[in-house]
Amino acid sequence: MKINDYVFNLSLRCNACGKENNSGYFCDGCKEILPYNNVFCGKCGRSTINKEDFCNSCQGQELHFEKARSAFKYQEPINVMIKRLKYRHKKYLSKIFCPILSYLILTEFADTDFIINVPMHKKDKFLRGYNQTQVLAQEISKNIDIPLKNDIFKKCVRTKRQATLNKDERKKNLKNAFVLQDKKLVKGKVITIIDDIMTTGSTVETLAEKLIKAKAKKVYVLTIASVGERERNLPKKYYSLWQKIKNSKLFAKIFQKKYLHNQKNIVK
Ligand SMILES: [Zn+2]
Ligand SMILES: [Zn+2]
Structure with a gap:
């Protein structure tokens, strides 16, 4: 084990449930029920x-990207x-997501010339102190030795949260934001x-169109995770109810174990 692992407490506790754990980022129980994204739109x-x-x-x-993949469904944990990585300065979490994302590049996007974030x-x-997607991309770039070109795009306009806007507003919002x-x-x-x-996919679609x-x-x-097709189209109040049901331990026990995939072997 590297000294970093002690400093950042990467593997002394399970990163999902917080229980003491010495065998990697997740305890065996959590590793089994992580919301792997195994059944998805091509x-x-x-x-x-x-x-x-x-x-x-x-x-x-008409989408400009060839295809999109995400390692997980946007569910607990x-x-x-992701929120901790994004808002709580837990940059070390990028190390946890790096192997599975690297695996997806090598298997799904093997002809990639370079990555961008x-x-x-x-x-x-400046306010956050870092860009979490850049931290993640740097980690992947190092891991599989693929070039990262993170200065191709510049974001010139601060945009409102995409999820709160409708389709037309989102388009307008993003149109001139990226150069x-x-x-x-x-x-x-x-x-x-x-x-x-x-979430809506409009940011990456805007970048893809420009490219x-x-x-x-x-x-x-x-992406690390994506909001499922069904959840995406549910009205907000049903969505939160559905999330509650889906995140319950009972639901996980009954359904998620069925759909386990060999991806779990990649998450340490
Ligand atoms: Zn756990
Ligand atoms: Zn689709």
Whole structure:
């Protein structure tokens, strides 16, 4: 074990339930019931009931990214961990997500030339002290020796939270927020965008559109977690009720174990 692991307490406690644990980032019990995203839409990568080429949301949509994948569904404990990574300065959590995201690049996006992360406005970055997607992308870049070009885009306008806006407002909101700074660098290249969560998908779609218009060959999207197709279309009050049911231990016991996949072997 490295000294860092002691300092950051990476593996002395389970990162999901907090119980004492000495065998990796998660205890055996939590490792079994992490919300792995195994059944998903072939295009946007959101969890669906059956594996399908296009979920309802993607059908008839013209999306500029080739395909998107996420390691987990946006459920407990992953949603809590992402919030800690994002707002609580727990940057070490990127080390936990790095192996499974690296695995997805190597298996799903093997032709990637370089990765980029979703940029933050400099004021927001200053206030937070870091950009969590950049920390994550740096970790992945180091892990599988893939170049990270994080200065291709600049975020020039501070945007409102996407989730609170409707579709047209989101588009308008994002349209001029990101500027592609180096068009030459993207021409003919296969690029994977790294983000933390896929909620509406409009941010990564905006970036993908700009890259494709600048003649990038292909754009992929990789996130730690995504909001499932069904949850995405539920009205807010039903969504929170559904989340409560789904996050209950009983529900996990009955359903989630059924859908375990060999991905669990990658999470330490
Ligand atoms: Zn645990
Ligand atoms: Zn889809």
